[in-house]
Amino acid sequence: MSMTPTQTPAAFHTDAPRLELSASPHVHSADSTMRIMWTVVASLMPIVGAAVVFFGISALLVISAAVAGALITERLSGPRSTLRDGSALITGLLLGLILPAGMPLWMPFVGGVVAIGFGKIIFGGLGQNVFNPALVGRAFLQAAFPAAITTWPVAGAGLFDLRGDNFALPLMSGNAPDVVTAATPLGLMKFEQTGTDLMPLLMGNTGGSLGETSALLILLCGGYLAWKRYLDWRIPVSIFATVAALAGILRLIDPARYPDPLFMLFSGGLVLGAVYMATDMVTSPVTRLGAWIFGAGIGALVVLIRTWGGLPEGVMYAILLMNAMVPFINRFTRPRVFGTVPRGRRA
Amino acid sequence: MSGFRHGVHPPERKELTAAVPVRRMPFPREIVLPLRQHAGKPAVPLVERGDRVERGDKVAAADGYMSVPMHASAAGVVTGIDWCPHPDGSMVEAVHIAVERHSAQLPRPRMVPEWESLEGDEVARAVQEAGVVGLGGAAFPAHVKMAPPKDTKVETLILNGAECEPYLTTDHRVMVEYPERVHFGARIMMRALGVERAVIGVEANKPDAVAALRATIPTDLDITVESLTVKYPQGAEKMLIHAVTGREVPSGKLPVHVGAVVQNVGTIAAIAEVFETGLPLIERIVTVTGRGVNRPSNLIVPVGTRLRDVLDFCGGINERAAEIVFGGPMMGMVQADLDTPLTKGTTGIVVLTHEETAQRETLPCIRCGRCVDACPVFLMPQQLGALAQLGRYDEMQEWNLADCMLCGSCSYVCPSGIPLSQMFALSKSALRRKPKVA
Numbered sequence: 001m002s003m004t005p006t007q008t009p010a011a012f013h014t015d016a017p018r019l020e021l022s023a024s025p026h027v028h029s030a031d032s033t034m035r036i037m038w039t040v041v042a043s044l045m046p047i048v049g050a051a052v053v054f055f056g057i058s059a060l061l062v063i064s065a066a067v068a069g070a071l072i073t074e075r076l077s078g079p080r081s082t083l084r085d086g087s088a089l090i091t092g093l094l095l096g097l098i099l100p101a102g103m104p105l106w107m108p109f110v111g112g113v114v115a116i117g118f119g120k121i122i123f124g125g126l127g128q129n130v131f132n133p134a135l136v137g138r139a140f141l142q143a144a145f146p147a148a149i150t151t152w153p154v155a156g157a158g159l160f161d162l163r164g165d166n167f168a169l170p171l172m173s174g175n176a177p178d179v180v181t182a183a184t185p186l187g188l189m190k191f192e193q194t195g196t197d198l199m200p201l202l203m204g205n206t207g208g209s210l211g212e213t214s215a216l217l218i219l220l221c222g223g224y225l226a227w228k229r230y231l232d233w234r235i236p237v238s239i240f241a242t243v244a245a246l247a248g249i250l251r252l253i254d255p256a257r258y259p260d261p262l263f264m265l266f267s268g269g270l271v272l273g274a275v276y277m278a279t280d281m282v283t284s285p286v287t288r289l290g291a292w293i294f295g296a297g298i299g300a301l302v303v304l305i306r307t308w309g310g311l312p313e314g315v316m317y318a319i320l321l322m323n324a325m326v327p328f329i330n331r332f333t334r335p336r337v338f339g340t341v342p343r344g345r346r347a
Numbered sequence: 348m349s350g351f352r353h354g355v356h357p358p359e360r361k362e363l364t365a366a367v368p369v370r371r372m373p374f375p376r377e378i379v380l381p382l383r384q385h386a387g388k389p390a391v392p393l394v395e396r397g398d399r400v401e402r403g404d405k406v407a408a409a410d411g412y413m414s415v416p417m418h419a420s421a422a423g424v425v426t427g428i429d430w431c432p433h434p435d436g437s438m439v440e441a442v443h444i445a446v447e448r449h450s451a452q453l454p455r456p457r458m459v460p461e462w463e464s465l466e467g468d469e470v471a472r473a474v475q476e477a478g479v480v481g482l483g484g485a486a487f488p489a490h491v492k493m494a495p496p497k498d499t500k501v502e503t504l505i506l507n508g509a510e511c512e513p514y515l516t517t518d519h520r521v522m523v524e525y526p527e528r529v530h531f532g533a534r535i536m537m538r539a540l541g542v543e544r545a546v547i548g549v550e551a552n553k554p555d556a557v558a559a560l561r562a563t564i565p566t567d568l569d570i571t572v573e574s575l576t577v578k579y580p581q582g583a584e585k586m587l588i589h590a591v592t593g594r595e596v597p598s599g600k601l602p603v604h605v606g607a608v609v610q611n612v613g614t615i616a617a618i619a620e621v622f623e624t625g626l627p628l629i630e631r632i633v634t635v636t637g638r639g640v641n642r643p644s645n646l647i648v649p650v651g652t653r654l655r656d657v658l659d660f661c662g663g664i665n666e667r668a669a670e671i672v673f674g675g676p677m678m679g680m681v682q683a684d685l686d687t688p689l690t691k692g693t694t695g696i697v698v699l700t701h702e703e704t705a706q707r708e709t710l711p712c713i714r715c716g717r718c719v720d721a722c723p724v725f726l727m728p729q730q731l732g733a734l735a736q737l738g739r740y741d742e743m744q745e746w747n748l749a750d751c752m753l754c755g756s757c758s759y760v761c762p763s764g765i766p767l768s769q770m771f772a773l774s775k776s777a778l779r780r781k782p783k784v785a
Contacts, residue, residue: 020669020704021683023769025755026705027357027513027675031761033710085710127711127763232716286716288731328728337747338724339584339598 026287036230037086044093044276050217051210054155056102058163059210063096065105066137069112070095077121087126091115094134094276097140097211098269098316101330102153102164102181107145111137130322132283135316141314148173152207154182184208185242185267186312189259201266208268215271222275231279234291235298239274240265242299250307258307270302273315283323290326292331297322348551349590350576355678355721355756357513357579359552363643364516364636369524371647373659374421374452378651379431379443380406384690385480386487387413392442392582398425403454403626406442411564415478415488417442420629420649422450432684434673434693441688444651457625462535468494469541474618478691483507483518483582483611484674486692489618492610493539495603502606504536504545505591508560509575509582511550512675513740514753515695517634520645520720521674522549522556525616526563528623532615535622540608545570547590547612552577579677580754584609593623598750613694628691635661638697648689654684657696667700675754676703707764718757718767728757728767735770740778748774 051059070092075083082088092112099108115137123129136287142149153163185196200206206213211218226233247264265271278284278298285294297316305314307334336342383389390407400406400419407417423446433439460473475490495501506529510518522529533545549557551574560572575581575590585596589607594605602609610618610706617628629650641662646751654671658664664671673681673693689696718728726747734743748771759768 007625019671019683021681022670022706023766023772024672024676024678024680025759025768026672026679026681026697026699028672028707028764029355029357029760029762031760031762032707032764033713033715036713036715036762080630081366121433225660281713281715282715286714286719286727288716288720330730334727335719335725337598337726338589339600339750339751341596 005278008232027043034085039088039228039230040090040225041093042227044090044097044211046221047097047211047214047217047272048093049213050204051097052159053161054157054204055153055210056161058101058153058166059102061105061166062099062101062103062108062210063093066096066099066108066112066115067092069109070116070272072136073111073116073121077117078125082126085126088114088116091120091133091137091148097272098134098138098209100149100152100164100208102151102162102166103145103148104165104168106168107141107148110140111320114140119258127282129282130326131279131320132280135277135320135323138316139320145173152181152184152187154207155205155213181202184205184312185263186306189263189267190312195263198262198266201263209272212269212272215266218275221277231275231281232284232291234288235279235284235295236274238292238295239278239299239302242252242296243270243302246300246303250303258330264303264306267304268313269315270295273319275300277315278319278322285325285326285333287330287333287335290329293329293333294322294326329336348574349548350578350581351589351723352654353721353723353725353756354580354586355759356577359577360514360636361519361552363514363534363638364604364634364645365553367516367520367643367645369520369632369647371646372649372652372657374446374649375652375656376446376448377426377653378419378421378423378446378649379441379653379688380417380420380444380651381431381433381439381441381688381690382407382417383433383439383776384486384650384692385415386546387411388417390414390417390442392428392440394425394442396425396427399423400425400444401455402450402452403457403629405627405701406444407516409475409516412703413488413491415475415490416627417478418478418627418629421446422452422649423447432687434680434682434687434690436680436683441651454626456591459625460622462538462622467539467541470535470583474621477621479614479617479621479628480691480692481611482617482631482694483691484563484611484678484694486690487573489610489614492608495540495608498601500606501540501542501608502544503592503606503608504533504540504588505609506533506545506547506612507582507584507587507609508547508549508553508556508612509587510553511577511579511581511583512677512679512694513579514636514697515634515675516636516645517632517694519553519556520615521613521632522553523559526559528616528619529560529612530563530565530568530570531623532617532619534565535618536610536615537568538607542608543569547572548575548587548591549573550575550577550581570687579756580723580752583751583752583754590633598747631691631693633657633689633693634653634695634697637668637698638700639664640696641646650691651701652689653685654682654687654689654696657689658685658698664698668698669701669704670699672697672699677759678753709765711764712763712765715762717760717762721756721760723754724752726751731774732765732767732770735774740774740781743774744778750780751775
């Protein structure tokens with residue numbers, strides 16, 4: 001009896017199990033960065049939906065253009081796999097949501113390119129950037145196209161009515177003579193000393209950026225993320241508390257000149273910025289105390305810029321400035337290591 | 348309820364064995380006794396190939412103070428001093444004993460030490476002579492903690508019944524089934540240390556253990572049983588002392604500097620057994636568990652039994668089995684060889700499944716701060732991790748790398764799957780290898 005060459009010798013057969021070998025800990029929590037990112041994306045969908053309800057098809061076009069700019073830039077700058085982590089999509093969505101509805105589409109596209117390219121890639125990609133990429137994109141657009149970015153179509157009108165020159169050719173700004181625009185509540189307050197009722201501010205039926213208008217919806221979606229522990233609730237809470245406190249003090253000093261704290265809280269980009277931008281894990285502090293300080297700094301800067309600055313709105317700059325402070329905040333709020341004497345009290 | 352700040356809460360998974368009474372495992376065909384199965388210097392063999400030994404006979408002597416002797420856990424014939432796989436992944440010399448198949452395995456009659464007539468240091472010597480080491484996992488020689496430095500004063504004996512590692516129920520069963528033995532061990536220890544007060548710390552997820560211990564406290568001793576918060580690493584010595592006494596062991600110092608001595612409840616029961624029977628430490632309770640093993644059990648296993656034999660006794664492993672760990676899943680050591688013997692420090696055998704060990708891809712750190720929130724000693728793991736990646740080990744020392752106890756909490760919570768504690772273990776060993784520069 002001869003063995004054919006293809007037969008496996010019995011000696012190669014083994015009952016030994018195939019075991020994995022890894023270093024401890026051998027188990028991990030179920031939460032992953034991927035899941036966090038995609039949950040944030042999902043939580044933004046209702047806000048995108050509200051933007052479409054208020055500003056029609058233009059909202060979808062502007063957001064899509066910003067997303068396209070962000071995703072294409074992310075893809076061109078590195079391996080395809082970085083698209084899967086969802087972070088570039090978040091940046092594109094957030095950028096789109098803080099732009100007005102009537103912009104020529106090539107502008108949000110360029111904004112998305114700048115957000116990812118200059119806000120993230122040049123720092124080294126995911127996790128390395130200092131500034132919130134979406135806000136970097138918006139800051140660029142604000143500097144480059146100040147007129148287009150402050151043209152605020154009113155909410156309402158039909159779903160398929162364009163709210164401006166969305167289809168202006170690239171490098172053209174268009175001049176949308178027929179679009180109905182209006183000042184934002186903050187603009188009204190700043191330049192015409194006219195207030196807006198609280199209810200429209202909460203529901204979102206006011207002029208403004210696509211995703212900023214419905215404070216209530218943003219708080220709901222953000223609350224879900226906070227409950228999932230995907231955002232640090234301390235940051236928005238300390239922003240709101242600081243803004244309310246400072247606005248309250250101003251109001252007490254001169255009720256005729258300064259708006260009441262609720263108006264201050266729910267107008268403009270404060271709620272969206274506090275809930276979705278300031279809480280960006282990459283660009284906010286890692287310590288709990290740091291989160292409180294970071295939020296308080298943003299709140300103070302918002303009131304400062306809104307009240308005495310030349311612009312009606314200040315959330316974007318407040319967050320970007322505090323982003324720059326984060327390494328210092330982390331360092332100063334370094335916890336006292338167990339069993340050690342606090343720094344400065346050492347003998 | 349006492350506890351500490353931070354920490355993590357992995358799924359406990361203790362239900363597999365928490366209510367399973369301890370059974371004695373039959374003797375295997377062969378016993379393999381590594382000469383190094385405790386912290387400190389390995390034992391020195393006293394036997395040669397061909398020697399016949401009774402159960403409980405000394406087969407290796409302690410090599411100095413930071414060492415303990417080793418005893419045969421079964422009667423048989425020494426087949427040699429040979430290499431064997433060690434649970435830590437290395438190879439180590441071991442005394443191999445072919446177990447007598449038909450022996451009754453009765454130990455030689457021996458003198459029971461009369462602990463009440465002994466001085467503290469004599470009690471400690473008897474404990475060393477019996478080969479007792481910490482049974483909580485680290486296998487630190489137990490007698491060393493019974494002789495605190497002269498300039499220190501011990502106020503509280505703390506018995507560690509936290510057992511915070513998921514899956515393990517070894518200490519749990521000791522407390523439920525042998526509470527009197529725990530108290531007897533405490534009595535011996537309290538007298539040897541000259542302390543009035545003992546506290547047994549038990550995580551609140553073991554109410555039956557708390558009840559059993561409370562019901563059996565001797566009336567003449569000041570022993571309290573304290574329920575501790577259920578989180579990991581509640582059983583870490585420094586966390587436990589903080590929970591029980593409110594005091595922080597200073598960085599780089601010993602528990603005794605805050606007046607505390609900590610022994611694991613299993614260790615204390617083993618010490619009690621030495622003074623009850625005169626038998627040295629030759630067996631221990633091991634939890635064999637995990638959803639990859641067919642019959643999860645709590646077993647009394649002779650030290651030196653091979654992993655293969657224990658798994659066979661528990662019905663073998665199933666197709667879900669992915670990884671076999673000695674100790675708990677948080678700090679345990681992965682096993683590559685089924686011929687590895689169980690040592691005095693083996694608290695459990697956990698057979699993890701594929702869904703538990705599934706490797707996640709590693710993404711960049713997104714500075715979510717979860718590791719900072721998890722670290723029980725308040726380090727900044729994300730900062731340490733960034734420095735480790737750059738190989739800046741010296742700078743890591745400024746960020747208190749030395750205080751990291753490698754509990755794995757940071758790695759456990761990291762959503763990006765960054766192996767933080769593994770990196771810190773490597774950094775520590777890199778620093779140890781580096782010559783000290785003045």
